[in-house]
Amino acid sequence: MKVTRKHNYRVMIEPKGYAGYMSVSQDDRDSYDLIQCRQIEEQVGRHVDNVYRTTIDYDVEERCSHCKHYWSEDENGVPECCDTAIEEYNSKKQTV
Numbered sequence: 001m002k003v004t005r006k007h008n009y010r011v012m013i014e015p016k017g018y019a020g021y022m023s024v025s026q027d028d029r030d031s032y033d034l035i036q037c038r039q040i041e042e043q044v045g046r047h048v049d050n051v052y053r054t055t056i057d058y059d060v061e062e063r064c065s066h067c068k069h070y071w072s073e074d075e076n077g078v079p080e081c082c083d084t085a086i087e088e089y090n091s092k093k094q095t096v
């Protein structure tokens with residue numbers, strides 16, 4: 001029989017995030033979110049009892065700089081998304 005135990009309880013706080021104009025780049029929105037997280041972290045440190053530590057966590061997304069699709073490689077490490085990425089890989093391989 002499987003026994004499930006809930007443990008290591010912790011609180012996660014998500015920032016409101018950037019809610020302005022969509023014309024702002026994704027990099028700028030990500031930077032804004034990180035600044036908000038750091039501000040929340042400082043505020044928790046000043047105002048909240050029983051906190052051992054705060055950490056900022058994030059998700060990682062890997063995309064091709066050329067075609068913007070999700071990054072993937074075959075078993076030999078060769079990119080699979082577009083010809084430009086493959087050409088870049090081959091040109092780097094020749095210079096090594």
Ligand SMILES: [Zn+2]
Nearest residue numbers: 064067081082
């Ligand atoms: Zn690509």
